[in-house]
Amino acid sequence: MNAEQPVFADRVRWPAIGLLLTGALGIVSLLGSLAWSFLAPAEMTQQQMREMPEFMRFLFSPAWLVGSSLVDLAVCAIVILGGVQMLRLKSYGLAVASSVLAMIPCFACCCVGLPAGIWALVVLFKPEVKQAFR
Numbered sequence: 001m002n003a004e005q006p007v008f009a010d011r012v013r014w015p016a017i018g019l020l021l022t023g024a025l026g027i028v029s030l031l032g033s034l035a036w037s038f039l040a041p042a043e044m045t046q047q048q049m050r051e052m053p054e055f056m057r058f059l060f061s062p063a064w065l066v067g068s069s070l071v072d073l074a075v076c077a078i079v080i081l082g083g084v085q086m087l088r089l090k091s092y093g094l095a096v097a098s099s100v101l102a103m104i105p106c107f108a109c110c111c112v113g114l115p116a117g118i119w120a121l122v123v124l125f126k127p128e129v130k131q132a133f134r
Contacts, residue, residue, distance in 0.1 A: 008132035012086050015123045016095075018116030019083030022102045025112055026076035030069060037065050075101050079113075086120065092133040096124055 037060070049057060058064055082098020085091040103117035104110070123129055 008129050009087070009089060011126075011129055012089065012095075012120075012123055015099075015116065015120035016083045016086035018112070019079055019086065019098055019102055019120055022113040022116050023076045023078075023080035023083065023098075026079065027073065030072050030076065034065065034069050038062075075104075086124070089133050092124070092130060095133075096121065099124065 049060075052060075078094075079098045079102045082091075082094045082096075082101075086095040086098075099117045099120035101117075102113035102120070105114070
């Protein structure tokens with residue numbers, strides 16, 4: 001570790017923490033929506049389910065709920081991993097990818113992810129910060 005790296009570690013600290021927060025909030029949000037998704041159809045009557053359009057019935061199916069939740073969980077894990085690597089000044093590509101993923105509104109917590117992702121990208125695209133990554 002050279003003498004300049006602590007300076008750059010300070011520059012990436014808060015944007016990286018923003019990515020970690022985005023991933024963690026995304027997982028909490030995912031667990032809440034999963035619980036709601038499994039409870040909501042149980043309260044619907046069979047008549048209400050039959051009157052629902054086909055695509056809506058598919059969205060309440062366990063296969064869709066589990067599949068989309070696994071994708072969301074993977075994205076949140078990548079955002080968290082990218083934030084950790086950004087804090088360590090390692091894996092520049094993963095840090096950039098997780099910043100972009102954090103900004104996508106259908107994954108994680110977009111109200112936190114959009115500003116955190118933009119902030120992280122602004123910091124990561126500075127040439128001196130990019131040079132600090134190993």
